[in-house]
Amino acid sequence: MDRGFSAVPCAADAELVVLNSCTVTAFADEDVRKAVRRVHRENPDARILVTGCYAQRAPEEIAVLPGVAWVVGNSHKIQIPDIVSAPAEVPYHGEIRVGDIFAQSDFLSAPVEDASGDRTRPNLKIQDGCNNRCSFCIIPFVRGRSRSAPVAQVVEQVRNLAARYREVVLSGINLGRWGREPGSAIRLVDLLRTLLAETAIERLRLSSVEPMDWSDDVLDIVATSARIAKHVHAPLQSGSDSVLRRMHRKYRPQHYEQRIRKARAWMLDAAIGADVMAGFPGETDAEFEESRAFIESLPFTYLHVFTYSERPGTPAAECADQVPMEVRKERNRILRELGARKNLEFRRSMLGRTLSVVTLAEGGLSDNFLKVELAAPRPANKMVDVKIGSLSVNGVREHSDLQILATDKHG
Ligand code: SF4
Numbered sequence: 386m387d388r389g390f391s392a393v394p395c396a397a398d399a400e401l402v403v404l405n406s407c408t409v410t411a412f413a414d415e416d417v418r419k420a421v422r423r424v425h426r427e428n429p430d431a432r433i434l435v436t437g438c439y440a441q442r443a444p445e446e447i448a449v450l451p452g453v454a455w456v457v458g459n460s461h462k463i464q465i466p467d468i469v470s471a472p473a474e475v476p477y478h479g480e481i482r483v484g485d486i487f488a489q490s491d492f493l494s495a496p497v498e499d500a501s502g503d504r505t506r507p508n509l510k511i512q513d514g515c516n517n518r519c520s521f522c523i524i525p526f527v528r529g530r531s532r533s534a535p536v537a538q539v540v541e542q543v544r545n546l547a548a549r550y551r552e553v554v555l556s557g558i559n560l561g562r563w564g565r566e567p568g569s570a571i572r573l574v575d576l577l578r579t580l581l582a583e584t585a586i587e588r589l590r591l592s593s594v595e596p597m598d599w600s601d602d603v604l605d606i607v608a609t610s611a612r613i614a615k616h617v618h619a620p621l622q623s624g625s626d627s628v629l630r631r632m633h634r635k636y637r638p639q640h641y642e643q644r645i646r647k648a649r650a651w652m653l654d655a656a657i658g659a660d661v662m663a664g665f666p667g668e669t670d671a672e673f674e675e676s677r678a679f680i681e682s683l684p685f686t687y688l689h690v691f692t693y694s695e696r697p698g699t700p701a702a703e704c705a706d707q708v709p710m711e712v713r714k715e716r717n718r719i720l721r722e723l724g725a726r727k728n729l730e731f732r733r734s735m736l737g738r739t740l741s742v743v744t745l746a747e748g749g750l751s752d753n754f755l756k757v758e759l760a761a762p763r764p765a766n767k768m769v770d771v772k773i774g775s776l777s778v779n780g781v782r783e784h785s786d787l788q789i790l791a792t793d794k795h796g
Contacts, residue, residue: 388466388469388470389470390469390470396424396427396428396431397427397428398428399428399431400430400431400432401431401432401433401434401469402424402428402431402432402433402434403433403434403435403436403465403469404417404420404421404424404433404434404435404436404437405436405437406435406436406437406438406439406440406447407437407438407439408437408438408439408441408442408443408523408527408696409438410691410692410694410696411694411695411696411697412694413439414439414443414446417435417439417447418446418447418450421433421435421447421450421451421452421453422450422451424452425450425451425452429452431452432452432454432455432469433450433452433453433454433455434453434454434455434456434457434465434468434469435447435450435453435455435456435457436456436457436458436459436462436465437459437462438459438524438527438528440456440457440458440459441458441459441527441528442523442526442527444456444458455468455469459513459527459528505550505551505552505743505744505745505746505765505766506550506552506553506554506590506743506745506750507546507550507553507554508553508554508556508592509539509542509543509546509553509554509555509556510534510556510557511533511534511539511555511556511557511560511563511576512531512532512533512534512556512557512558512559512560512562512563513528513529513531513532513557513558514528514529514530514531514532514558514559515528515530515531515558515559515562516530516531516559516562517559517595517633517635518633519622519632519633519634520631520632520633520699520700520701521632521662521665521693521696521699521701521702522696522699523696523698523699524558526698528558531558531559531562531565531566532566533562533563533564533565533566533569534563536571536576536579539576539580540579540580540583540584543580543584543586543589544583544584544585544586546586547584547585547586547587548585549766550586550766551587551588551743551766551767551768552586552587552588552589552590552614552743552750552768553586553588553589553590554589554590554591554592555589555590555591555592556592556593557592559595560573560591560592560593560594560598561573561594561595561597561598561599561603562595562598563576564576572600572602573594573598573603574600574602574603574606577589577603577606577610577613578606581610581612581613586612587612587768588612588613588614588741588743588752588768589612589613589614590613590614590616591603591607591613591614591616591617591618592618593618593619593620593660594617594618594619595619595620595635596619596620596621596636596640596641596644596645597635597636597640597644599617599619599644599648601647604617604644604647604648604651604652605651607652607655608651608652608655614656614752614753614754615652615654615655615656615752615753616655616656616658616752616753616754617645617648617652617655617656617657617658618656618657618658618659618660619641619644619645619648619657619658619659620659620660621641621659621660621661621680622634622660622661622662622665623661623662623665623668623672623676624638624641624661624675624676624677624678624679624680625638625668625672625673625675625676625679626638626675627672628665628667628668628672628676631665631666631667631701632662632665632701633700638679642679642682642683645657645683645684645685646683646684649684654735654738654753655686655753656686656687656731656753656754656755657683657684657685657686658685658686658687658688658689658754659680659685659688659689660688660689660690660691661676661680661688661689661690661691661720662690662691662692662693663690663691663692663693663713663714663716663717663719663720664692664693664708664710664712664713664714664716664717665693665701665708666693666701666704666706666707666708667704667706667708668693668708668716673716677719677720677723680720680723681723685724685727686727686728686731686753686754687724687727687728687731687754688720688721688723688724688727688728689724690717690720690721690724691717692713692714692716692717693708693713695707729776731755732755732776732780732781733776735751735753735755735773735781736773736774736775736776736781737772737773737774737784738772738773739770739771739772739773740752740753740755740757740770740771740773740781741768741769741770741771742757742768742769742770742771743766743767743768744759744763744764744765744766744767744768744769745765746765748780749763749769749771751771751781755780755781756777756779756780756781757771757773757780757781757782757783758777758780758781758782758783759771759783760774760782760783760784760785761785771783772784
């Protein structure tokens with residue numbers, strides 16, 4: 386806004402349209418291309434700037450789309466205000482920034498303060514890139530090697546956010562690798578200790594952390610600090626040993642199981658979630674069943690299930706034995722049903738309990754990652770204790786006297 390821009394209600398009225406792109410699957414790429422074409426069709430005069438992961442991974446693919454004036458990789462995202470407000474005679478104007486793709490050595494990040502549109506749980510990215518080479522994943526090519534935001538920067542950002550928000554979500558591409566640059570002895574748990582000691586933030590939440598980075602130290606601080614959400618998200622991908630090996634994942638099922646069981650033993654009410662992938666190349670019926678049974682045996686409270694999709698340039702995409710799409714989708718359905726069942730069990734176990742909840746624009750989110758419908762509207766961005774009375778479609782509902790009367794009346 387301070388560059389003279391103002392928001393308009395729809396893209397058809399805009400002179401400049403900024404699209405943030407994802408490249409996690411081939412479907413995501415296609416969605417971005419469709420969005421660009423739609424914007425250009427509806428508003429041929431608009432200059433379109435495409436940024437985000439797809440822009441970083443394959444700028445040339447986006448540059449040829451109609452109406453695209455700039456393609457700005459993640460590495461240069463923070464410069465977008467300068468790029469779009471540069472006068473016409475300087476090189477940014479009308480130029481495709483293909484050259485941005487490898488300029489990734491700095492850590493450039495600002496908190497995303499309108500995550501989920503609720504503006505009450507800002508997402509602070511403190512780590513970028515990944516040194517692993519999972520055979521299905523394009524991210525290391527897109528984001529480069531792992532690098533961490535400096536402690537002082539994170540403390541300063543969390544301190545500023547704590548003045549306005551109750552909860553801050555710490556995130557990264559491979560968050561558990563925070564601080565692990567060569568020669569550095571500082572670890573994620575040290576950063577957490579520092580944030581608890583030096584900021585007034587009421588609740589920190591860790592987003593996804595790779596299984597083996599849920600060290601005893603990290604689990605312990607999450608379990609024992611009242612200011613860290615009881616929430617453990619550890620990507621699994623598959624519960625089959627042979628599939629994990631082909632994925633080039635760095636743990637075996639027994640290692641994963643040990644971390645998850647410890648998390649549950651130390652935090653009886655914690656949310657425990659996993660990303661799982663259906664239909665990785667070569668996944669046989671027996672391997673899928675091995676994975677499903679493994680997942681069923683563990684105390685997950687939710688699952689994020691993805692159907693495998695080929696990412697050009699990755700080893701997995703070159704495999705000859707791709708699983709037919711209808712089989713992938715059927716396995717996805719089975720895992721989703723399993724996740725829904727586990728989530729329902731967990732929600733039921735919370736009935737009658739009192740949970741600490743951050744209020745959102747609508748409803749709230751509990752410490753242990755349940756969507757909470759409130760009995761009466763409350764202002765957003767407050768930390769409240771809520772007694773759980775019943776289940777909602779996807780979450781839980783606050784207990785209310787009204788509900789007791791209704792229950793009494795009908796027996
Ligand atoms: S650890 Fe995650 S980001 Fe890194 S290569 Fe594997 S899937 Fe990709």
